[in-house]
Every structure is written in C-alpha cells, then in structure tokens.
Amino acid sequence: MNTQSINVAIVGITGYGGLELLRLLYNHPTVHVVSIHNTSSSTEDISTTFPHLKSMYKITPTPFDPVHIMQSADLVFFATSSGVTKDIAEPFIAKKFPVIDLSGDFRLTAPDYATWYKKTPAAQSLLDEANYSLADFYQQNSHYIANPGCYATATLLGLAPLAQHQLLDQDNIIIDAKSGLSGAGKSLNLSSHFINVNENFSMYKANQHQHIPEITQQLKQWQPTIDHIQFTTSLLPINRGIFISAYVKINNETTADKLQKIYEDTYQDKPFVRVMPKDQLPDIKQVVGTNFADIGLTYNPVTKYLTIVSVIDNMIKGAAGQAIQNMNHLFDLDETTGLQLIAQYA
Incomplete structure (x- = not known):
C-alpha cells in the first residue's frame, strides 16, 4: 500500500469521535482528509460550525456517496452512532475497501448485537467480513476493522x-x-x-x-x-x-x-x-x-x-486514537505515527 500519502474520508463528522479524528489527523504526516460527510443535510464549512477549526480546516460536508468516497479516498472512517453504519457499510465491504468503524455495529455477532444494542443487526454475511481489532494486539484479517469501544x-x-x-x-x-x-x-x-x-x-x-x-x-x-x-x-x-x-x-x-x-x-x-x-x-x-x-x-x-x-x-485511546493506530497498522506505518502525544496534565 502507498505509505507516502493516504487520503481518508470521515463519515459522521459532528460527533465527538469525528471531531477528534479531524484534530488528530491534522498532524499526521502521511494523511490528507479529502472529504467529510454528515448523515444530516448540513452543508456549512466545518470551521463555521466548529470555530476551533478555523484556519486549520476549510472543508465542507458533502452528501454521503460510497462510490465518490471510494474513488477519492484510500480509507474511510465511520464515526457514526450505533445503528447507522450497519445500513451504509455494504458497498465498502463488497469492494473490500478499507474501513475503520468506530461504531459498535460490527463488533458482535448478530444475536448479541440485537440483544445488547436493541437494534436490527447487519446481515451475518457482512459481519463475518469484519475484524475486531484491539490495536495493541493487531492482526490483519480484513479490510473492515471494527474499532473497540472505550x-x-x-x-x-x-x-x-x-x-x-x-x-x-x-x-x-x-x-x-x-x-x-x-x-x-x-x-x-x-x-x-x-x-x-x-x-x-x-x-x-x-x-x-x-x-x-x-x-x-x-x-x-x-x-x-x-x-x-x-x-x-x-x-x-x-x-x-x-x-x-x-x-x-x-x-x-x-x-x-x-x-x-x-x-x-x-x-x-x-x-x-x-x-x-x-x-x-x-x-x-x-x-x-x-x-x-x-x-x-x-x-x-x-x-x-x-x-x-x-x-x-x-476519546483518543478509546476511539479516534486507536482508530488511527489501526490505520497505521493497516497501511504498514509505524503504529505511533501521528500519535506521539504528551498528556494534558494541567
């Protein structure tokens, strides 16, 4: 895989997970965020909605379009709420397109998901394509990574x-x-x-x-x-x-x-x-x-x-940081790339 420049898309940009991905990826040396996507119809520049991103990102959410994402990006992060990803992931799984999913939708078998999340699960054939990946014990078994919960x-x-x-x-x-x-x-x-x-x-x-x-x-x-x-x-x-x-x-x-x-x-x-x-x-x-x-x-x-x-x-090790760590593994980068952060102690 190309380790010089990785283009990524983020779906679910206005939640804590999506915003933390934007923050951390800004200083990742090989990543470029090429598109962001809401599951709502918002079209405001991200720095208008979130002023702390002004002068850091000038990018507008665009409608969710799997074909466009796969044409322009090398990987997509799903930072959506549980119950959303399972309904939009199938095109990426079918094409074996790299996905890192921060939601809970592909972490469990169908019966367990229905019992604990109280939602209709994805088809078992789709769930079987996902790899639950605790990043510190990473094993590459799939292009679809289910990022663990916090x-x-x-x-x-x-x-x-x-x-x-x-x-x-x-x-x-x-x-x-x-x-x-x-x-x-x-x-x-x-x-x-x-x-x-x-x-x-x-x-x-x-x-x-x-x-x-x-x-x-x-x-x-x-x-x-x-x-x-x-x-x-x-x-x-x-x-x-x-x-x-x-x-x-x-x-x-x-x-x-x-x-x-x-x-x-x-x-x-x-x-x-x-x-x-x-x-x-x-x-x-x-x-x-x-x-x-x-x-x-x-x-x-x-x-x-x-x-x-x-x-x-x-929000970092329990979500966006671990997702980036999993991305680093998937693209054969040193797992610490973009994640060498010192604690905000004060």
Whole structure:
C-alpha cells in the first residue's frame, strides 16, 4: 500500500469521535482528509460550525456517496452512532475497501448485537467480513476493522496478560468502570445535564452496558473458559477519561512479582501500554490527551485477589486514537505515527 500519502474520508463528522479524528489527523504526516460527510443535510464549512477549526480546516460536508468516497479516498472512517453504519457499510465491504468503524455495529455477532444494542443487526454475511481489532494486539484479517469501544479497550488491556496465560478465575472477574461525560456521546438526556453531572457521581446501565459482550467475546478468544464477567459503569463529573478498577482472582498459586513480570513481558514491545511499577496505580490525568493506556497492579496474597487499574483517554485511546493506530497498522506505518502525544496534565 502507498505509505507516502493516504487520503481518508470521515463519515459522521459532528460527533465527538469525528471531531477528534479531524484534530488528530491534522498532524499526521502521511494523511490528507479529502472529504467529510454528515448523515444530516448540513452543508456549512466545518470551521463555521466548529470555530476551533478555523484556519486549520476549510472543508465542507458533502452528501454521503460510497462510490465518490471510494474513488477519492484510500480509507474511510465511520464515526457514526450505533445503528447507522450497519445500513451504509455494504458497498465498502463488497469492494473490500478499507474501513475503520468506530461504531459498535460490527463488533458482535448478530444475536448479541440485537440483544445488547436493541437494534436490527447487519446481515451475518457482512459481519463475518469484519475484524475486531484491539490495536495493541493487531492482526490483519480484513479490510473492515471494527474499532473497540472505550470501556472494552481499557478493560481488555487490563486483563489481557492474565487471560492470555489462562490465569483468570472465570467466576471471579469484577470490573468497576468509570467514564467522563464525553463517553456518553453528544446526544442530550437528563443524566447528562450539567446540574446532574457536576459534583455528582452515579452508576448507570448496571449489568446492561453494550460493551459487556464485546469484552467477554475477546476474553474468550484468549481464555476459552470465560463466559461472563461482572461489569458496572459509573459517570464521573469530568469531560474525558476512563478509570477501570478490576478485581480478579488468580486460578493458581502466584506472587505479586510473578504477576508484575507477566504484565511487563506482555507489554514490553507495545508502545502505547505503560505498566506502572509494582503497587503503583495510575490516575486519569496522566493519560488525558494521549493514546496511552496506563496499567497498575496490586496483589493481596491473603484473598488471592489482584486489583488492576487501567486508565485511558476515552476519546483518543478509546476511539479516534486507536482508530488511527489501526490505520497505521493497516497501511504498514509505524503504529505511533501521528500519535506521539504528551498528556494534558494541567
């Protein structure tokens, strides 16, 4: 594939994911955004709608046209809401045109999608063409990449070393997941009003979050005995960031040092996963504005429970940044290209 200049189109430009793609791709050395597309009829210059893009981008959304996109671009990002992509992806799949899909529409099998998303799924023949790709464990099996969800990314990176070594007690996997408000998308509802979020803390979608089957599906690929997890989600009064607290039992005798080494060995060649020193746990602030996942461990030898903390920026590592990382893999670029970002610490 041509690695000198990659032309891309973005569908779903006005959501948080689409805007974050525009922001990150602006400084990508080999990418040129040739077209942007709304699923609405808006034709205003993007910098008129979003003044922060003035002098950075002068590009107008155009009607969604698969033929035109495939003629002018080398890849298309779908940053649409769940339930939209499944209805517009077929022409790209038929032509094996490179797609990176940030929605949830191609992450699950049809029965699971219908159950958890409460929408009619894409045809199974289309779903079979998609490749679920956690970018740090990338394997190219398809031109259609289903980008993982934000909670799933942070959780799976936190549990991967254990599942890959068959160390998880399948009946003792407890995930307490917390996200900033941007993780809920731009659509307004009562729970996202400032007065309800500010100086507040609330749990939502207990045992019902659509990332549960996505997490279980991938864990089962690594450790086939895993059929379920206990997973809850809470809303933090911050703009962005995900904080995963996982409490898992280890199914054989071990020590804190052995567990620490497993994590360090797993991620030693993964540039975007940073393992903290033993018994040092990360916080959200150290990853906001970056494509890093920071992971820390502390083991209780009395209870045999390992506590794992995994933190990411939900809009970058949990969405647009990981999508670009997957794009870099697909086009045989160094996976860090355009993503060497330092945290917005202050």
